[in-house]
Amino acid sequence: MIETTSSMMNKLSQSIEDSPAPIYARVKQAICLKINSGEWQANQRVPSESEMVKALGVSRMTVNRALRELTDEGILIRQQGVGTFVAKKKTHSALSEIHNIADEIAKRGNQHRAELIEIIRTNASMEEAINLSVRTNHTIFRATIVHFENELPIQIEERVVNATLAPDYDKQDFQQNETYDYLMKVAPMTEGEHLVEAVMPSAYECKLLQIEANEPCLQIKRRTWCDDQLVTTARLLSPSSRFQLFGHFGGK
Template sequence: MNKMETVEEREAMSLHQRILADISERILSGEWAPGHRVPFEYELAQQYGCSRMTVNKALSQLAKAGLIERRRRSGSFVRRPQSQAAVLEIHDIKVEVQALGLPYSYALISRQKRKSTADDRVLLDLKQSTPVLDLTCLHRAGARPFCLEQRLISLTAVPEAADESFEEAAPGPWLVGHVPWSTAEHRIRATAAGEEVAAALEIEAGAACLAVERRTWSADHPVTQVRFTYPGDSHMLVARFTPSDGS
């Protein structure tokens, strides 16, 4: 009897893992988009030839992982992943995407080495004209665009950046590994997607977005200015803090 129970448990576990893998793959590949209704428990039980208890266990695990949302009497639906980024940290977008359980990919859209304009000097906090590297990059989470990165790098502060193509790896982690930064400034704002941003993020022009702008310095030398633009419905910022002595 114990041996028979062990076989049944193994079969149930095997089906449980198969259901988890099948549904996760459909979600992470983009086949099932956010809002898609997952088949009802009885439908999945019939499909896999197992008990509803096994199906329920798999769906509960998917809900706990944040891939689906279970609604009473309505069924289960694919959730839109929401990223959390710490306001006061310089984080790696690849790590942020992977924390959602989604595959990460990166693409360089444009790269231009040029002399800084007056606008560049304001953005980078430059006192005088200097050569800059102007980069536009796209980060993806699964099949969906996750974030558009628009970055200026001072080639006076980081001359070796001029020899980097940035086609294989994003500039953020490269800079962190090559230039010790001493000061960083973050600005966070709500914005509407212009045509260029909307096309890159595959959203409608005018759609709400969250823009995170950052400048970093090494000693007193400006290093980089970057603007990360996220679709407004898929990103949140988090800050954790403690009371000050004067509160």
């Protein structure tokens, strides 16, 4: 049975948190919760801007920004003259297969070392809550790790982990990179998505990576699911001179 727009809006309104965060961010978070809980299915039409403005009692600018950002992030698809729809989740391809970086380095005949910069058990910020599709009081782990190949820093890993799905994440041996094996054991990945782009690192990131300020980096933003639950989000930053992506497609 197809849910009516009125019912969808009533439930969406009830999902919006009462917090000091900007209203557009709270609307955005509520929509993400509906999608990732499975209440709003892939290819399902979502209420229009006008319907959201009327039902939620917010400005058109607020709704427009929430929908625009969700579209830019690939969570929604907006078709001119037709409507806005829930996008299909992206599964990882050969180019974006997720491996243990320690194993990748070992396969090249080199030595891996990981240095834990920081790990915090805390409540999710609004941005983190949106990315993990949880509420802002949800417990997460926030970790920063630097990976080395033959004592040369090759990647900064900034990871946010859903503590409900991986409660002992902070107890793992980060020096041995056992975190990957632990996450695959407690919440094995069934889906994943990547956003890859070239960026300029901050001064602090240049220091961690031991590179000059004018060297561009390759940034990978990644989210992984276990069934219908988001397990982690990660930002991986590597100097362009020390890292590359490779994929092979087709063939027999």
